[in-house]
Amino acid sequence: MLHLRLITPAERTDEVVRLIESTVGTTHLVVLPGAARDPAGDVVLCDVAREAGDGLIAGLRRLGLDDTGSIAVDTIDLSLSRRADEAEEAAPGEGADAVLWEGLTEATHEESTLSVTYAAFITLATMIAACGVVLDNAILIVGAMAVGPEFGPLAGISTALVRRRPRLAWRSLTALLVGFALAMAVTAGFSLLMDAVGLFSKARLEADRPNTGFIYAPDWFSFVVAVLAGIAGTLSLTSAKSGALVGVAISVTTVPAAANAAVALIYDDTHQAARSSEQLLLNLLGIVLAGTLTLLAQKSLWKRRRRRP
Incomplete structure (x- = not known):
């Protein structure tokens, strides 16, 4: 009620x-x-x-x-x-x-605003992920995924497309792009500092990484998982079951891919940087596509149900 x-x-x-x-x-x-x-x-x-x-x-x-x-x-x-x-x-x-469409629009509006708190969370998440990729530590990668707030703007874009709210779409896109750009820039500086004190090295980044090598190895499974996570995340928002968002966050390789790209760039490893960027874009695209289609399906099904006597 x-x-x-x-x-x-x-x-x-x-x-x-x-x-x-x-x-x-x-x-x-x-x-x-x-x-x-x-x-x-x-x-x-x-x-x-x-x-x-x-x-x-x-x-x-x-x-x-x-x-x-x-x-x-x-x-x-x-x-x-x-x-x-x-x-x-x-x-x-x-x-x-x-689906409470007004509530969904308001929630995504708040979650997709480029604020100091949003920038801090996505930057800290990317820095944690940078430590994870260099140390080949899966626990740090999962932690970074959980901290990252990027699903808010992605849900905002999907909601804006379905509800035809260009201002919400622009706000969400700005938060997403500026947030990742800032996070990657700060993480690059952080990586240089860690390299200067001997905690990061190119040898560690390019060594065999059985636990985190998937981050710069995008394939069809990356897209499939992103689509499934996008559906689950959208359903969790519309049904007010926010607990499922944690599972969504640790299912997609967005923040870790951004971190791997930032670290690879400071070591001039263009292969890892390019492949990590591809992984990032593939996940972002899959989530937005799945979220938009899920909302359209919910809208259509609910209209049909309400027409029944």
Whole structure:
């Protein structure tokens, strides 16, 4: 279930209430006349089944409530109510399959913004991965994958393509490109420092690396895994099962490939640099393609399900 807290201008409250009452899957409607102060108006509270939430939110936006008042949505983790159970049964479809498009757009907007925190995470992840490739340490590679925040902008690009939001697409692409460029530049400087103190060396990079050699050896499996990870990551976002994102993060070779390319460049190893860059691009392309197709499939399937009586 979702909990909606609405602030409505007094003259629009009746319309809002009628919309809520006519939406299958809503319950626990509360109207508090004149309770809001900034902006001034009435406060309307209600609960709605997740599968009916997107339609109700879209209707509230058509009433202009996002401009004249406020729409706040929270997820209810526990609701002990017979009326709530009846509302969920009446709503079409299954809550786990429903996509809250406004929530997805907002979430990807936040995750795909080029901020100091985002830049710090992707840079630190790439530096950790650089240590992993030089030491041929798979544990460090997995750790770097888990730390890397690059799935946010990738999901943002997919969402922007499906929802036709060019500003979100540009924001996500900027975060992705600038983030990786900055991370690789800092990692190159970090590698030079580590080489100066004798911790990194060209011999270590070019030695036999049974645990991390796959990073600069892209093949069809790289693309296949990226596609599968993109599907899983998109489903985890749309179904609010964020725990699956950790598994997605450690399934694709994005950050390690960027790190390997950065280290290889300072040692003039053009072969590893080129192959690592190919691995990076292959994974990015696979995730975006899979994410976009998954969202399109979910959109189509949900529309068909909602048309059923």
